[in-house]
Amino acid sequence: MGQATSFRKDPSPRDWREMYQLSRQQALVGVLNDTVHRLHADQTPPEALLREWDENTAKIGRIYHQHEEHAKELEALLTRLGLHGCILKGTGLARLYPNPERRMCGDIDLWIKGKRDDIIEAFEDADIPIYDIIYQECKAGVFLDTEVEIHFHPSKMYNPFSNARLQRFFEENSPIRDDVPITYPSARFNAVFCMAHMFRHYLEGGIGMRQMWDYYYILQDLPRTFKKPVMKTLKRLGMGKFTAAVMYLMKTCFGLDKHSLLCPPDEKRGKRLVKDVLVMGNFGVMDERNYEREGEGKWARFMRKNRRVFSNLRFYPREVIWSPFARVSQYIWRWFKGYL
Numbered sequence: 001m002g003q004a005t006s007f008r009k010d011p012s013p014r015d016w017r018e019m020y021q022l023s024r025q026q027a028l029v030g031v032l033n034d035t036v037h038r039l040h041a042d043q044t045p046p047e048a049l050l051r052e053w054d055e056n057t058a059k060i061g062r063i064y065h066q067h068e069e070h071a072k073e074l075e076a077l078l079t080r081l082g083l084h085g086c087i088l089k090g091t092g093l094a095r096l097y098p099n100p101e102r103r104m105c106g107d108i109d110l111w112i113k114g115k116r117d118d119i120i121e122a123f124e125d126a127d128i129p130i131y132d133i134i135y136q137e138c139k140a141g142v143f144l145d146t147e148v149e150i151h152f153h154p155s156k157m158y159n160p161f162s163n164a165r166l167q168r169f170f171e172e173n174s175p176i177r178d179d180v181p182i183t184y185p186s187a188r189f190n191a192v193f194c195m196a197h198m199f200r201h202y203l204e205g206g207i208g209m210r211q212m213w214d215y216y217y218i219l220q221d222l223p224r225t226f227k228k229p230v231m232k233t234l235k236r237l238g239m240g241k242f243t244a245a246v247m248y249l250m251k252t253c254f255g256l257d258k259h260s261l262l263c264p265p266d267e268k269r270g271k272r273l274v275k276d277v278l279v280m281g282n283f284g285v286m287d288e289r290n291y292e293r294e295g296e297g298k299w300a301r302f303m304r305k306n307r308r309v310f311s312n313l314r315f316y317p318r319e320v321i322w323s324p325f326a327r328v329s330q331y332i333w334r335w336f337k338g339y340l
Contacts, residue, residue, distance in 0.1 A: 001216070001254055001255065002035075002038070003255055005038055005039065005040070006039060006040050006043055007039070007043055010042065010043055011043065011045075013045075013046050013049075016045040016046060016049055017049065020045070020049060020052075020053060024056075025208070025281040025282065025285060025286055026208045026209040026210055026281055026282055027104045027106075027208060027210040027282040028104070028209060028210055028213065029053065029056050029057060029060065029104065030056075030057045030060040030061070030101070030102035030103060030104055031097070031099075031102045031103060031213065033053055033054065033057040033102065034098075034099060034102060036050065036053060057102065060101070060102065060103075060104050060105075061101040061102070063104075063105050064091070064094060064100060064101045064103070064105055065101070066145070066146065067090060067091050067105045067108060067146065068091060070108060070142075070143055070146050070148075071087060071091060071108070071182065073142075073143075074087075074108070074110060074142065074148070074182060075181045075182045076181075077126070077142065078112070078181035078182060079181045080126070081122045081123070081126060082122070083112050083113070083114065083119065083122060083181070084112070084113050084176050084177065084178055084180070084181055084182075085110050085111050085112035085113060085176055085181070085182055085183075086110075086111050086174075086175045086176050086182060086183045086184060086185055087108065087109065087110055087111075087182060087183075087184055088109040088110070088111050088151065088154055088185065088193065089109050089194070089197070089214070090105050090106070090107075090108055090109060091105060091108075092184040092185060092190075093190070093194075093214045093217065093218070095184070096214075096217035096218065096220070096221050097217060103210075103214075104210065106147075107146065107147035107148060107149055108146060108147070108148045108149070109137075109149045109151060110148060110149065110150055110151065110182075111151040111152075111153075111154050111176070112150055112151065112152070112176075113174070113176045116152045119150065119152065120133070120138070123140055123150070128140055128141060128142055129141040130150070133334070133337070133339040134330065134334065134339070135152075135153070135156060135330055135333065136151060136152055136153040136154070136155065136156045137149050137150060137151045137152060137153075138150050138152075153167060153170065154170050154193050154196075154197075155193060155196045155197045155200060156200065157196065157199075157200065157237065157238070157319060158200075158203075158319050158320070158322040158323045158325075158326040159238055159318060159319050159321075159322045160322065160326075162237050162238045162318070162319065165236055165237055166196060166237055169192060169233060169237070170193070173186075173188065173189050173192075174189075175189055187218065187221040187222040187223065187226065188222065188226045188229070188230060190218045190221075190222075191218055191219070191222050191226070191230045191262075192230060192233055192234060192237075194211075194214060194215055194218055195215070195234055195239055195242070195243060195246070196237065196239065197211075198211050198212075198215070198242075198246070199239050199242050199316075199319070201283060201284070202242070202273075202276070202312075203308075203309050203312055203316065203319065203320065203323070204305065204308065204309055204323075205283060205284040205287070205308075206276070206280030206281070206283060206284020206285075206286075206287045207277060207280065207282075207283060207284070208277055208280060208281050208282035208283060208284075208285070209253075209277055209278070209282075210282055211282075212246070212249055212250070212253070212254075212277060213254075215246065215250070216250060216254045216256070219250065219256065219260055219261070219262070220260070224259070227262055230262060231243065231262045231263050234262070238316075238318045238319055240263070241266060241269060241315065241316060242269070242316060243262055243263060244263050244264065244265055244266035244269065244270070245265075245266050245269035245270045245272070245273040246270075246273065247261045247262055247263055247264070247265040247266070247270070248265035248266055248267055248269070248270020248271070248273065248274070249270055249273055249274050249277070250265075251265050252265075252270070252274065253274065269315055272315070289304070289307070289308045289311075302327065305327070306323060306324050306327070309323040310323070
């Protein structure tokens, strides 16, 4: 974060290899490259490793610019289709970073205003394939080299009452405008949406340090006058305890002072979150609980995913207890709609 310019102890070549591997697992190769180049000359990585690090950072920069170009193409596409939307996460959050080119981008998430069936029909009429349709999103074959997720809802929650409140928040605070095809969310919107996004992924698959790094910059972008209203909203959505755990990580890992936090940190849940984030990796890529077993059937997969979510029952019961019901209802809905 730029708060220090050197290590207390000189890293060995093995230390550097492990740190680089960890940066890849956490999708932080680019942002940590800036840190590496701020170090004293006697503490920098071995030359071969630094060269590899620089090459992969350059690739991240090229992908970022590619996404920027794709955003312009999506803007033209929505204009042609008569639709309006906003870009979630990705390049929108990258703009909060001191060097946007360093943030690793994945797919492009586009929230479009309108009814699900109308949106799907508009894309299919334009000969753009739509697949993997679920409650809140689907995939669209717009580009050959970049995956695009079309969101009907920015995010969701298992608890139906919390989910109804969340969808109401999205509707009342929507950044989508009728006079322009594509916009980017406000800081207040991101503070709620990204917390909900992290919470869901933490329960069902895992999150890494990149998502936390994003939230650090969201907090930096959020005016202090909005912190109390945002926290009030998060509590109403049943995310107060998870937010307090995230604030512990923000304080201990990112050095944020109490005035920059949304609420007092929860040390117990926070320590568990820090441990999980380091073990899980980016979106749970290192979490063995997410690995599909050989010959695993639908029932076994359903039970494995439920065990994964229910490991957090003691910490977040209000959300976890609804998980199996949400999964079953999602399956029935997809079957009824012919989306399976």
